[in-house]
Amino acid sequence: MGAAVARAQDGDEAAFAVAYRIVQPGLLGFLRGLVGDDAEDVASDAWLEIARDLGRFKGDGAGFRGWTATIARHRALDHLRRQRARPRTGGTEQDILHLPAPHSTHDQALESLSTEQALELVRALPRDQAEAVLLRVVVGLDGPAAARALGKRPGAVRTAAHRGLKRLARQLGVGGEAEAGVTDEASRTLGESK
Numbered sequence: 001m002g003a004a005v006a007r008a009q010d011g012d013e014a015a016f017a018v019a020y021r022i023v024q025p026g027l028l029g030f031l032r033g034l035v036g037d038d039a040e041d042v043a044s045d046a047w048l049e050i051a052r053d054l055g056r057f058k059g060d061g062a063g064f065r066g067w068t069a070t071i072a073r074h075r076a077l078d079h080l081r082r083q084r085a086r087p088r089t090g091g092t093e094q095d096i097l098h099l100p101a102p103h104s105t106h107d108q109a110l111e112s113l114s115t116e117q118a119l120e121l122v123r124a125l126p127r128d129q130a131e132a133v134l135l136r137v138v139v140g141l142d143g144p145a146a147a148r149a150l151g152k153r154p155g156a157v158r159t160a161a162h163r164g165l166k167r168l169a170r171q172l173g174v175g176g177e178a179e180a181g182v183t184d185e186a187s188r189t190l191g192e193s194k
Contacts, residue, residue, distance in 0.1 A: 001061030009054055016054070020047070023065055027072050029138035033122045033130055034076040042079050046072040066145035069135055073149060121168055128156075129164030136161045 001022050007015035024043070031039035031046075049071050057067055122130050128150075135146040136157075146161075147154040 001064065005054075005057070005061060005064045009057065016051070019064065023068050026065070026139040027068055029119070030069060030134040031072055031076055032119045033134040033138065034073070035079055036119075036123065038079060042075050043072065045079075046075045049075065062142065062145055065139065066141050066149050069139050069141060069146075070149040073131070121171055122164070125164045125167060128152075128160045129167065132157045132160035133164040133168070137165075 001019060004015040004018040004022075008019055024047075027046070028039055028043050031042050035042050046068070050068055053071075057064060059067065122133055125133065131150055132146060135141045135149055136143070139146075141149065143154045143158050147157045150157060
């Protein structure tokens with residue numbers, strides 16, 4: 001991915017599309033864990049900023065993933081602040097926007113349901129744990145990259161991810177926790193929800 005990012009910085013639109021396709025699924029899963037149904041809107045805002053500031057990015061493919069997660073997190077926090085200041089109104093317009101598409105299939109519905117259930121469990125975690133779990137498991141960042149995205153020390157992120165996955169494992173009824181505290185079942189469940 002690093003080569004695609006470098007070419008995108010030189011103005012190669014096809015390379016930017018490659019980087020987008022690689023990063024977007026994990027980034028969208030991360031944002032769903034933070035802002036729920038508004039994730040696609042927040043991701044759009046984040047990608048506008050990413051495209052605008054791409055020339056200032058310095059690093060490799062893993063660094064790009066972390067950089068985009070940091071930008072997306074900032075956009076998500078801005079979105080949540082705006083929501084608290086201006087609560088959503090319910091009504092017919094919102095209901096129409098959430099009607100199922102005509103091409104929706106049974107399998108898509110089941111996949112969406114399991115993804116939504118997994119993200120709902122993550123959203124119920126304390127914010128530091130939820131963000132750490134989403135960045136490590138859904139986005140796929142390593143400890144130092146997740147720490148940079150969150151503006152925390154790697155040890156704090158590792159601890160938050162450990163506690164979050166441990167709590168998720170208990171909620172899923174998974175026993176036999178792995179030595180590192182990251183249960184395979186909790187990680188696999190979240191990893192499948194990308």
